[in-house]
Amino acid sequence: MGVVVISGGTNGMGRAFALERAELGDRVLVLGRNRERGEALAGGSITFLPVDLSSVTETRQVIEEILTRYQVVDALTLFANRLAPRRTLTTEGLERTFALYYLSRYLLSFGLRPALDQATAPVIVNIAGVGVTKGAVHWTDPQLAAGYSTITAQLQAGRANDLLGVGFAQRSGSRARYVLYHPGFTKSGDRSPLPLALRGLLAMASLVARPVADAVAPIHQFLDTPPTAPLTAVDRGKQLPLSLPTLDPRNAARLMDLTEKLLN
Template sequence: MKTVVISGGTSGIGEALAYTYLKRGDNVVVIGPSPDKGEKFLTRADGLGAGPRSFFIRADLSLVAENEQVVAEIREKFPVVDALVLCARFFRSYRRVTDEGFEHNFALYYLSRFLLGYGLADLLEKAPRPVIMNVAGPGIEAGRIHWDDLGLERGYDGWDAMFQGGKLNDLLGVSFAAGHRGYRTRYVLDFPGGTATGFAGEFDPATAAHIRAMLRSAKPVEAGIAPIVAAIDSPPAEPLSAFFEGRRLDLRRHRSFDEADAARLDAVTRKLLAR
């Protein structure tokens, strides 16, 4: 029996993965901000006969303090984590700053994944075949990292914020793998492609129309999660790997996985969090 922790596990791809592993007989911990969705998850899990193996942690993962509380709760309840699946993301057409002073997309899409991965690293290492599955957008050419304005105070755009978040997660994977050489934990970045699970966010009219068009041609969620499940069940041999719609990326060919940039981002992140 595995213990699988899923951020963003009450909707979309995260929810589909949660039920997949519950049906297999594993422990599943889902993290999300909505008590109603959490109760719905627990009720459905109970109906599947998986009540004792289902767990919901309510948390706003855009807040550093609540990520730290989540890590503490998981550490208290579980001696081992086999898989950490990072799915939480929320598109915003309009810039929002959290109560802690971070731009929301940066906080939820990047900082949360940094905090959960590093915070649970030792519990993962106790598992036979541990894996961190970061469901992001590896290797995407669009967008860039605004090194002098990570919070996008100057000229915010929702797509720009999302693309920057994907690139930050690419570098997070690089720095995590570099800092855990010799460890068993494998870090996997995966973009399954558009899936018909919705697209969580707050949209301006033009973006909302674009999202509706995207969803009309999206693949069923079962097809979208298949390669994710395969990588969790049989993690790649390399410390870091990345997949885009089922195609494995050559990390050496992509600027997105630059080791110097990864070290730079890691240092900036730790300085921000120390404040």
């Protein structure tokens, strides 16, 4: 049993996964923003670390805190995301979806490397939308100043997370195996930021969505028996070829360069 870090562990799939890992005997570090939900989860083998993951500064601080307190991290699972109906900038001047859904995952993946590399079989699971081919990184305008929609921002960050997996395997030099996992349409997800009519439609569609327990089940396997390959992509039960255009190594290198520059 080991130490498992869960970003976005206060709600939805992350929360369910946190409870299941604690039940299995892991020490679980839950990262989330909602203090009430986080504190309700904390206790026993679950520790709540409050953090706004759309803030680069706060994300870096929580990484330092984890590295100070834990020499070994066995697994990092990345769930945090939130729909943003309007383009908003963080206090650091970054478009919020890009910062939260992509940059926090970049920072946590590379930042926790020293502790991950101390584990026997370290693994990172990035829960996003691998296999989706819609959307793209807007290379000259990643902050989407010229044209924003909730979907454009979600798809851009989703495709950036696909490339993060490739980039991490290319560049990190880490022993951690990287898994990109698409859970499929699931009975979870905070829809409160959306307009009422859209929420109603999604509530109806949710009747056919996957139960949360089914969506997170494969993630346990990734932790318990990490793949041997540096990068694995799975859409629900199906392993995807790494030759997908959305996993292009040149685009991954380009995004890693862009991100390093942005964060400097």
